[in-house]
Amino acid sequence: MTTVVPVSEAVREATAALTRAQVDSARSDALVLAAHVLGVPRSRLVLVAGFTPAALAEFRRLVADRARRVPLQHLTGVAGFGRLELAVGPxxxxxxxxxxxxxxxxxxxxxxxxxxxxxxxxxxxxxxxxxxxxxxxxxxxxxxxxxxxxxxxxxxxxxxxxxxxxxxxxxxxxxxxxxxxxxxxxxxxxxxxxxxxxxxxxxxxxxxxxxxxxxxxxxxxxxxxxxxxxxxxxxxxxxxxxxxxxxxxxxxxxxxxxxxxxxxxxxxxxxxxxxxxxxxxxxxxxx
Missing domain, CATH: 3.40.50.150 (Vaccinia Virus protein VP39)
Incomplete structure (x- = not known):
């Protein structure tokens, strides 16, 4: 049986890691990355059962990149601008x-x-x-x-x-x-x-x-x-x-x-x- 890690637990762990890295918006960034990996809007994270092992590994990889201060938008590939969503990156x-x-x-x-x-x-x-x-x-x-x-x-x-x-x-x-x-x-x-x-x-x-x-x-x-x-x-x-x-x-x-x-x-x-x-x-x- 596949073990599922609750979203709240993974986000709490990610928030702590980003806080240690002095990312000002640690919890917000953790939630955005979780929604990105799980393929849902941030507002619907509470409805997701949790992270599968593969999804959790991807989430932790992105969190580690963010802790190295890679811009959040580079990790998700998009930046919100008013009503638009724009593709951005290096x-x-x-x-x-x-x-x-x-x-x-x-x-x-x-x-x-x-x-x-x-x-x-x-x-x-x-x-x-x-x-x-x-x-x-x-x-x-x-x-x-x-x-x-x-x-x-x-x-x-x-x-x-x-x-x-x-x-x-x-x-x-x-x-x-x-x-x-x-x-x-x-x-x-x-x-x-x-x-x-x-x-x-x-x-x-x-x-x-x-x-x-x-x-x-x-x-x-x-x-x-x-x-x-x-x-x-x-x-x-x-x-x-x-x-x-x-x-x-x-x-x-x-x-x-x-x-x-x-x-x-x-x-x-x-x-x-x-x-x-x-x-x-x-x-x-x-x-």
Missing amino acids: GVFVPRPETELLAQWALTVGGALAVDLASGSGALALALAHGSPATRVVAVERSPAAVAWLRRNAAARAAAGDRPIEVVVGDATDPRVLAEFDGTVDLVVSNPPYVPEPSPGDGPPPEVADHDPPEAVFAGPDGLAVIRPLAARAAALLRPGGWFGLEHDETQPPALPALLSPWFAEIAIHRDLTGRPRYVTARRVAD
Whole structure:
């Protein structure tokens, strides 16, 4: 007779292991991994009899990986973003919940043509296509690894019935990329690399430092090395009156008005759910 280990017992053991590894969301991550292995929604774990030996071995393997600070989303292969579930893994930045606020703002703006610069997994572009079917959405990404994830997610969302987005491979700051759209875009959004290069011994958590692509995270000593040319590129793409929404580091708001004011007005800093300044919005003025 096959021995079945109760879910509660396995999750308790996993939570203890993840707590020892200093994973902040130890119990939550243990529950997510249990649901992933058992093939049920987390809310239905209480209805599962337990883990078979094979399932328990797989669960413990994933827990050990998480204890080594492999991102939870790499282990499950998906990241939730608003109402979407996006495929993620090595080579692409894992979308964060705080970026959902920028996506929600973008949906209030809408427009006929929107561009997502430095799209990564496609989170912002696909959220726009899902929530605003009348909007034509173009996503720009240069990393070959990230483009593979972007195309995969775009195909999956199109198959689910969302309006297909257009994927353009190129440097989001290059004036030649999307030059044919200059002066016609209604909305530009971006979650670019913006984290200042860390001092020795003062880096981000292992999930970021060891697994997110560095070129998708860090951007020079002040974190603005990409934002500066990106703002200029957004300004060139936008029509007068068009909107720009940009995620940024919490240390950067003092620099943003001066950086954006050559092209933009109505510059506003917005806070995330923790109260930290997280994204800026601005409206293109006529030249």
